[in-house]
Amino acid sequence: MNLFSGVAYNLRGLWLGIKTPKLLVLGLIRFVVVISITIFFASLILLYHQEILSTIWTRPESPWILWLWHVLSWLLSSFLVGVAAVLSYLLSQILFAVIIMDYMSRITECIITGHEIKPKGMPILRQFVYLAKQEIPRATLPVMLALLLMVLGWLTPLGPVLAIVSSGIAIVFLAWDNTDLMPARQLDPFKKRFKFLLKTLPFHLGFGLLFLIPGLNILFLSFAPVGATLYYIDKREK
Numbered sequence: 001m002n003l004f005s006g007v008a009y010n011l012r013g014l015w016l017g018i019k020t021p022k023l024l025v026l027g028l029i030r031f032v033v034v035i036s037i038t039i040f041f042a043s044l045i046l047l048y049h050q051e052i053l054s055t056i057w058t059r060p061e062s063p064w065i066l067w068l069w070h071v072l073s074w075l076l077s078s079f080l081v082g083v084a085a086v087l088s089y090l091l092s093q094i095l096f097a098v099i100i101m102d103y104m105s106r107i108t109e110c111i112i113t114g115h116e117i118k119p120k121g122m123p124i125l126r127q128f129v130y131l132a133k134q135e136i137p138r139a140t141l142p143v144m145l146a147l148l149l150m151v152l153g154w155l156t157p158l159g160p161v162l163a164i165v166s167s168g169i170a171i172v173f174l175a176w177d178n179t180d181l182m183p184a185r186q187l188d189p190f191k192k193r194f195k196f197l198l199k200t201l202p203f204h205l206g207f208g209l210l211f212l213i214p215g216l217n218i219l220f221l222s223f224a225p226v227g228a229t230l231y232y233i234d235k236r237e238k
Helices: 003-019 021-047 049-056 063-113 124-155 159-179 181-185 190-199 201-212 216-237
Strands: none
Touching (some): 003 021, 003 063, 003 201, 021 216, 063 181, 063 216, 124 159, 159 181, 159 190, 159 201, 159 216, 181 190, 190 201, 201 216
């Protein structure tokens, strides 16, 4: 599986999700939730952007410097809106993805194989807690690492390189967040699942490339569990 296979599986998952009513409803719920939370946080930032900047730099009286203050004000607002979008995605992941993503993966598995492989000897409540524990570090740590690299890029001459690296890290782990649904549900050890990620980095990079398209990335993320499950089923059968 190479980079192009990753892109193809993501598109296959989107198409299957759109034409399957249950998957379409669940995907749209995720889409609406992320958009709603992002709009809420972005609206607060744009409403109070001058107050936010004033805490950093008091509005100058000189007209020669005032224009720079306005430019910095909107640059800061744009940055904060971007951070709000990332935090909104993380919040929606923690609150909703454990249920919705896993359910989308289960439905896809039943559609393709006709049945769902369930872990033996684990009650449903305990299984949910286990999956929730897996989701929090898997969704938050990679994105935080990417943001840290971006900030370091602004402060060092390696900015362009670190920006590319941070984007690559983010989309690889976002892709893995979806392909890891089935093995995590089947209680595979974390070490085994992480080795699987390292062995399939080109595929995960390709799967996550569509997450870089502004606007459409939220749509692809909403239906990504479908394509990721298709991939893992094919990988398991081979």
